[in-house]
Structures are given as structure tokens and as C-alpha cells.
């Protein structure tokens with residue numbers, strides 16, 4: 001029985017994700033809980049159960065909103081992997097976009113398994129840790145100790161190239177660490 005959790009890299013979510021994970025749950029995290037980026041990985045893993053956890057007040061959704069509605073610019077990879085999914089969709093507000101994001105990704109996950117639980121985490125209803133302005137990449141079986149930092153998780157750091165671009169260029173984080181081996185290396 002393989003259980004997978006997909007969520008956002010946001011600093012507020014790590015404890016919420018760990019609460020919903022078993023010891024052997026695989027966790028995938030990127031900017032915006034963007035399933036498209038993990039789809040091929042998920043097809044390989046063939047999970048029996050997926051918990052999908054997007055959240056409110058999401059910086060990645062603000063970026064999507066700003067690119068589509070206010071002509072903010074991103075690189076081609078971010079455009080293909082994140083922005084493109086929303087270009088032909090109708091939304092007026094950030095809240096509508098967040099709900100649309102949950103719906104689009106849940107639909108995509110149906111290609112993987114019918115056993116999907118989606119929960120849009122309302123950040124107003126959770127306790128936040130203090131924010132650490134650093135980004136860490138870990139593999140899916142890791143349980144990062146850096147509570148309050150931004151966490152990316154996937155099988156290969158190349159899976160989250162677009163998200164590292166977003167973290168550095170759009171969110172302004174200078175410190176990004178690759179923790180896929182025993183020691184974390186700054187990249």
C-alpha cells in the first residue's frame with residue numbers, strides 16, 4: 001500500500017504534512033503543489049492513495065495570477081510547467097485561482113488512482129512556525145527537520161528546477177540547499 005502526499009513548498013506546511021503522513025509515505029512538494037511536474041514520477045510509483053494538499057495564500061498562485069493578469073515575466077520552464085495550465089481558464093480573484101488549482105490538479109491525479117483526498121489547507125486555521133528564508137531539497141521519504149523553511153521534495157533535484165527558479169528569482173531566496181545525499185550542499 002503506497003501512500004503519497006503532494007503539497008506546496010510553503011514554509012507553513014511542513015508540520016501539517018507530517019501529521020498526515022505515515023512513516024513510509026512518499027512526500028512530493030514544489031511551488032503550488034503542482035502535479036504536472038510530478039506526473040511521470042507518480043506513474044512510476046503507482047500509489048494506492050494520494051493526499052493532495054494545496055493551501056490558501058499561496059505564493060505560487062500569486063505568481064500565476066501576476067503572470068496571467070499583470071504580465072509579470074517568468075522563464076520558459078516555469079511557463080510550461082506551471083503557468084500554461086491556467087492560460088485558457090477563467091478566474092477573477094486569487095481565491096478563485098486557488099480553488100481552480102485544486103480542481104485541475106485533482107483531475108490530473110485521477111490518471112494515477114481514484115483514491116484521492118484533496119484538502120485545501122486554510123493557513124488562517126493552522127499554527128505557523130517562524131519563517132526561515134532558506135530552501136531545502138529532500139527526497140520523498142525524508143522528513144526534513146528544518147521546520148519553517150521552504151521544502152522541495154522529489155526523486156531528483158532536476159524535477160524541481162522550475163521551483164528553484166521561482167524560489168531564487170521570484171521569492172528572492174539566496175540560500176538553496178540540496179539535501180539528497182547525507183550532507184546538505186548549497187547550490
Ligand SMILES: [Zn+2]
Pocket residue numbers: 008009010031032033055057058059060061
Ligand atoms: Zn504555496
